[in-house]
Amino acid sequence: xxxxxxxxxxxxxxxxxxxxxxxxxxxxxxxxxxxxxxxxxxxxxxxxxxxxxxxxxxxxxxxxxxxxxxxxxxxxxxxxxxxxxxxxxxxxxxxxxxxxxxxxxxxxxxxxxxxxxxxxxxxxxxxxxxxxxxxxxxxxxxxxxxxxxxxxxxxxxxxxxxxxxxxxxxxxxxxxxxxxxxxxxxxxxxxxxxxxxxxxxxxxxxxxxxxxxxxxxxxxxxxxx
Numbered sequence: 001x002x003x004x005x006x007x008x009x010x011x012x013x014x015x016x017x018x019x020x021x022x023x024x025x026x027x028x029x030x031x032x033x034x035x036x037x038x039x040x041x042x043x044x045x046x047x048x049x050x051x052x053x054x055x056x057x058x059x060x061x062x063x064x065x066x067x068x069x070x071x072x073x074x075x076x077x078x079x080x081x082x083x084x085x086x087x088x089x090x091x092x093x094x095x096x097x098x099x100x101x102x103x104x105x106x107x108x109x110x111x112x113x114x115x116x117x118x119x120x121x122x123x124x125x126x127x128x129x130x131x132x133x134x135x136x137x138x139x140x141x142x143x144x145x146x147x148x149x150x151x152x153x154x155x156x157x158x159x160x161x162x163x164x165x166x167x168x169x170x171x172x173x174x175x176x177x178x179x180x181x182x183x184x185x186x187x188x189x190x191x192x193x194x195x196x197x198x199x200x201x202x203x204x205x206x207x208x209x210x211x212x213x214x215x216x217x218x219x220x221x222x223x224x225x
Contacts, residue, residue, distance in 0.1 A: 007033040012065035025051040027221035038192040038199045040209035043218035058082040087116040091159030095174035097151040099143045106139040149180030169201040185211040
């Protein structure tokens with residue numbers, strides 16, 4: 001891991017207003033994540049972990065604070081630049097696989113390349129990732145012909161096809177049984193250890209968090225430990 005963090009957050013705050021009520025989702029979060037680390041953020045519902053996830057992905061903005069992603073000042077970017085950052089720097093994996101049912105696994109993966117404007121075939125590094133995910137032989141199957149675990153692996157491949165510096169995973173095993181959950185989490189750990197992929201995973205499950213190098217606990221909009 002390099003000395004310079006790939007994610008650097010200082011005094012991050014997010015306040016929502018519902019009528020006359022202010023909800024303080026984040027209350028001054030400071031966080032450094034070194035390049036190549038696998039981090040799990042855990043906490044109860046309403047702790048702020050999902051708000052932090054959406055801000056890191058450039059999906060919503062903070063009320064105050066600073067955040068740097070791979071050396072870029074996220075708050076200093078234009079909307080177009082933030083969109084480009086999401087395409088090139090950050091890959092997303094969600095609890096719901098969000099695969100298009102009319103496309104094959106290959107087609108669902110290619111959608112991410114099309115959106116990013118990339119052309120040409122898959123490189124050898126990505127084909128190794130497909131082998132690690134165990135879906136090289138399932139690329140011509142549509143989601144209805146795949147298990148939940150296989151669909152989540154396709155979703156991970158789609159998130160990684162553009163070789164993002166950071167993989168953000170929001171409850172990636174929430175819809176899976178124990179066996180498939182452990183398999184997917186083991187794959188994420190292997191991606192981190194073998195390829196040095198930086199992974200930030202949001203989870204409420206302490207067993208899932210145990211696969212990470214470091215566990216960060218949040219409560220009431222703050223980092224607790």
